[in-house]
Amino acid sequence: MEQLNLAELLTFNGRSVVLMPSDASARQCRERIAQLRGSHDQAFIETITVMPLDQWFAELWDASFPAKQVLRPIQLLALARDIIESSPYFPENCLNSMAIARQFVDAFQLHAQYRLSSDREYYLFSQEYQAFHHWQQALQAKLDEQQALSAQQLPAALLSMLTEGSLDLPDQLILSTELSLSPAPQYFIEQCAAVLSIKRLAIDGFKTIPRFQSAAQLAQECEALTAWLGDYLSAEGEHANKLLAVLVPDINQYQPVLQAVLQRQLYPSGLFPAAETQPREPWLFDGSETLLSYPLIKSAWDLISLAPKALPLEQFSRVLRSRFVRGWPAARSVRARLDLRWRDRLGPETTLKSALALAKKVERDEPEVSDFLHDLASQLKTMPRAQLPSEWVRFFDQLLLSAGWPNADNDDPVVEQCRRGFSQAMDVFRALDRQLGPVGHDSALSWLQHILSTKRFSVSRDWACPVRIMQYDDALGLRFDAVWIMGLDDGALPRRVEPSPFLPLELQQRAGLEDSDPSLCLQRDRALLHSLLASAPQVHISHCRESDVGSPQGPCSLLPKWQDDELRDIGNRYQASGQVTTPAHDEVRGVDPSQRDSIRGGTGLFKEYASSPFFAFLKYRLNLREFPQPAEGLDHRVQGILVHDTMQHVWERLKTKAALDALNSVQLEALVRRCCEQALQGPEFSVARFGESLLNIEKERVIRLVCSWLEEKEKPRLQDFEVVAVEQLIETKLAGIPLRLRMDRIDNVGGKHLVIDYKTGTINGRSLNVDSLTEPQLPIYALVDSGRLESGQSIGVDGVMLAQLKSPEDLAIHMRSNWANSVIAKRPDKDNDVDSPEKWQAELDAWSTALQGMAEGILVGNIQHDYSQNYDRSFSQFLLPLLRDTVEQEDAE
Numbered sequence: 101m102e103q104l105n106l107a108e109l110l111t112f113n114g115r116s117v118v119l120m121p122s123d124a125s126a127r128q129c130r131e132r133i134a135q136l137r138g139s140h141d142q143a144f145i146e147t148i149t150v151m152p153l154d155q156w157f158a159e160l161w162d163a164s165f166p167a168k169q170v171l172r173p174i175q176l177l178a179l180a181r182d183i184i185e186s187s188p189y190f191p192e193n194c195l196n197s198m199a200i201a202r203q204f205v206d207a208f209q210l211h212a213q214y215r216l217s218s219d220r221e222y223y224l225f226s227q228e229y230q231a232f233h234h235w236q237q238a239l240q241a242k243l244d245e246q247q248a249l250s251a252q253q254l255p256a257a258l259l260s261m262l263t264e265g266s267l268d269l270p271d272q273l274i275l276s277t278e279l280s281l282s283p284a285p286q287y288f289i290e291q292c293a294a295v296l297s298i299k300r301l302a303i304d305g306f307k308t309i310p311r312f313q314s315a316a317q318l319a320q321e322c323e324a325l326t327a328w329l330g331d332y333l334s335a336e337g338e339h340a341n342k343l344l345a346v347l348v349p350d351i352n353q354y355q356p357v358l359q360a361v362l363q364r365q366l367y368p369s370g371l372f373p374a375a376e377t378q379p380r381e382p383w384l385f386d387g388s389e390t391l392l393s394y395p396l397i398k399s400a401w402d403l404i405s406l407a408p409k410a411l412p413l414e415q416f417s418r419v420l421r422s423r424f425v426r427g428w429p430a431a432r433s434v435r436a437r438l439d440l441r442w443r444d445r446l447g448p449e450t451t452l453k454s455a456l457a458l459a460k461k462v463e464r465d466e467p468e469v470s471d472f473l474h475d476l477a478s479q480l481k482t483m484p485r486a487q488l489p490s491e492w493v494r495f496f497d498q499l500l501l502s503a504g505w506p507n508a509d510n511d512d513p514v515v516e517q518c519r520r521g522f523s524q525a526m527d528v529f530r531a532l533d534r535q536l537g538p539v540g541h542d543s544a545l546s547w548l549q550h551i552l553s554t555k556r557f558s559v560s561r562d563w564a565c566p567v568r569i570m571q572y573d574d575a576l577g578l579r580f581d582a583v584w585i586m587g588l589d590d591g592a593l594p595r596r597v598e599p600s601p602f603l604p605l606e607l608q609q610r611a612g613l614e615d616s617d618p619s620l621c622l623q624r625d626r627a628l629l630h631s632l633l634a635s636a637p638q639v640h641i642s643h644c645r646e647s648d649v650g651s652p653q654g655p656c657s658l659l660p661k662w663q664d665d666e667l668r669d670i671g672n673r674y675q676a677s678g679q680v681t682t683p684a685h686d687e688v689r690g691v692d693p694s695q696r697d698s699i700r701g702g703t704g705l706f707k708e709y710a711s712s713p714f715f716a717f718l719k720y721r722l723n724l725r726e727f728p729q730p731a732e733g734l735d736h737r738v739q740g741i742l743v744h745d746t747m748q749h750v751w752e753r754l755k756t757k758a759a760l761d762a763l764n765s766v767q768l769e770a771l772v773r774r775c776c777e778q779a780l781q782g783p784e785f786s787v788a789r790f791g792e793s794l795l796n797i798e799k800e801r802v803i804r805l806v807c808s809w810l811e812e813k814e815k816p817r818l819q820d821f822e823v824v825a826v827e828q829l830i831e832t833k834l835a836g837i838p839l840r841l842r843m844d845r846i847d848n849v850g851g852k853h854l855v856i857d858y859k860t861g862t863i864n865g866r867s868l869n870v871d872s873l874t875e876p877q878l879p880i881y882a883l884v885d886s887g888r889l890e891s892g893q894s895i896g897v898d899g900v901m902l903a904q905l906k907s908p909e910d911l912a913i914h915m916r917s918n919w920a921n922s923v924i925a926k927r928p929d930k931d932n933d934v935d936s937p938e939k940w941q942a943e944l945d946a947w948s949t950a951l952q953g954m955a956e957g958i959l960v961g962n963i964q965h966d967y968s969q970n971y972d973r974s975f976s977q978f979l980l981p982l983l984r985d986t987v988e989q990e991d992a993e
Contacts, residue, residue: 322354347572
């Protein structure tokens with residue numbers, strides 16, 4: 101077949117059609133033709149048409165006024181799923197029929213595209229082949245019944261029209277040399293050669309020796325790329341109007357890391373936009389975004405997926421706080437307070453009715469806080485059980501209208517484009533009437549979500565984006581000024597073979613289906629790599645020496661051997677060094693003496709400071725709080741409250757060890773049960789929130805836990821004791837910091853006072869040591885009566901005890917006191933306990949020094965943080981959307 105270049109293409113007379121591998125390559129080809137002809141001569145538009153192969157087939161079909169409709173892939177999927185679910189070949193234990201339907205539709209398309217045989221004898225050797233043969237015949241019968249066909253069946257349908265002479269063919273058909281033809285379109289084009297001229301278009305490539313670079317892991321690879329982009333883009337005069345490409349094997353794997361590195365190093369101003377200007381990042385991820393990835397569309401999805409049934413509380417929260425519903429921004433503050441109320445009092449799942457019932461208190465003062473939710477609730481009452489997709493579209497439109505979506509200026513180009521894309525997605529869903537018929541709400545949402553999450557969509561930009569980031573296959577046929585090929589390791593190319601499980605392997609290999617044979621796959625990937633290496637005059641190649649899981653990786657084995665092999669190692673010997681200057685002390689403004697009385701936090705402030713001064717500063721100086729996250733079941737806080745309240749009620753009744761010893765096991769369990777049931781009357785244990793069944797399960801667990809504690813740890817105590825106080829409240833000060841202490845329990849043991857603190861988690865005796873003091877609560881209790889704290893109350897603390905009530909199998913005690921602390925029999929190796937007046941006094945002195953140091957650090961503004969420690973939380977839980985609350989608001993509740 102004769103080859104020609106772009107300049108020769110312009111000399112042809114008549115009408116020419118140029119077929120390219122993709123929309124992007126067709127668009128670039130049109131731009132080059134325009135440059136050759138000149139910006140003022142537009143005559144070529146009428147004579148030369150550049151488009152992808154599939155588009156040409158579709159236009160040929162539509163121009164012939166056909167009787168059959170070409171179905172979209174989603175329409176084929178709808179027909180296929182119904183056929184599969186009603187088929188005897190559908191397995192009863194299948195959890196996801198949609199996944200099977202997708203694979204079958206792919207196989208159905210490949211069967212037509214590669215002109216595979218339909219003889220039954222090929223499909224007898226496995227259950228998958230038999231299922232495909234049965235489903236294919238059923239789907240084809242459905243298509244014939246509806247006068248429809250798939251896109252991959254177009255070449256065969258056009259072939260019959262070609263013999264009749266009813267196709268509007270061009271004078272010349274030009275095929276790009278990088279266009280790969282499967283058997284069905286290739287056979288059709290070969291038949292066209294009898295009536296038109298067919299030639300090949302060779303777009304000149306570049307001959308260059310790439311520069312190689314390796315990195316330890318993905319983050320370092322992205323940083324090396326960003327440094328190169330920065331140097332390239334900084335020379336604005338030399339590289340003006342240049343097009344750079346960053347090619348990656350998997351856009352989903354690379355985009356999060358690459359986006360973060362680009363924003364941090366290449367375009368940091370985008371993270372801190374000025375008030376007058378809007379950041380305009382110079383890069384674009386091609387083909388990585390879908391409609392559902394845009395906040396405006398996510399908001400619409402949250403609204404249309406509302407239903408009268410129980411839904412995740414997080415969805416109601418997003419709807420309430422959304423900027424795309426009416427009332428925002430005027431009511432956003434009061435809606436945030438309502439959201440906090442929901443999260444405190446509702447479970448992980450709730451209904452709109454329950455959420456609105458809880459909003460009545462807020463609505464009395466701010467009626468507009470949830471007015472749109474009432475409108476949505478009224479609209480949801482009219483929801484039918486089942487209807488056609490087009491009727492569901494009208495219902496969804498009414499829901500969005502009731503919510504005031506999108507609550508934005510229609511002149512906003514982003515809003516306008518998103519609404520247009522959403523409307524197009526609704527049109528696709530509306531077109532499923534004939535294939536789906538009447539469907540329920542859940543089924544309608546399932547299909548609509550599939551459309552929104554698979555439809556590629558990106559907002560067009562009105563500024564230049566010289567850096568295009570795309571996958572290898574998407575760059576086929578394109579030309580750039582410079583290219584960086586990332587991730588080109590031995591796992592990226594050649595790719596693994598993945599034949600269709602529904603098509604006989606023999607037929608796939610005989611037809612030349614690339615994914616069916618390693619040699620064909622290798623040939624395809626070699627051609628792809630050759631095209632990428634010739635796509636720009638300057639090419640960089642990089643790969644990671646380690647995968648995400650730490651396994652070693654080498655460079656791609658398909659790379660050719662250049663004569664100058666030293667170039668391979670240029671990038672492998674680079675080193676980066678730098679010096680970071682940090683202040684000697686992390687400090688912020690100290691607490692003004694006039695403000696010390698307003699410091700809140702109590703012992704929690706010192707506990708947080710002992711863990712990290714920075715965390716303590718965030719929580720108690722800035723009053724930052726984590727955004728409440730509803731948990732499944734009862735969270736640890738609620739479980740702890742139930743244990744503490746039950747223990748309180750038990751000792752309020754028993755008072756002494758003698759009363760405890762007088763009870764047998766049955767009597768003790770009856771007492772604990774009554775106390776636990778009394779504790780469950782508290783406001784934290786709402787039956788509406790947790791359900792009666794869950795609360796009963798938790799009640800039985802706590803009863804067993806408390807009984808085990810009393811039997812195993814309290815009854816065996818060696819000395820009689822009397823519980824003189826439970827939940828004792830004391831107000832005092834430490835270095836001017838006000839403290840409100842609530843002691844779980846105080847025992848009188850032979851005239852000495854023992855303070856007991858219950859812990860429903862794991863305790864560690866070392867947490868009371870001065871060098872690792874992470875539980876300052878009991879040391880503060882011990883110092884109350886020693887004259888070291890400013891307290892007008894006196895309890896005479898002689899000892900402290902940590903009591904671990906984690907589970908009946910995990911009970912423990914740790915005690916320190918000024919007398920022999922053998923409250924229960926202990927092991928003989930425990931000879932280093934604090935159990936004498938001398939040791940106790942030394943312990944008090946050490947605690948006092950440590951706590952005074954903490955208090956001074958809090959007051960002067962120390963915010964140090966030990967990054968070497970492995971904390972059980974991250975900064976993000978304080979720095980994400982946070983709430984500022986006050987004591988007045990808490991008391992009002």
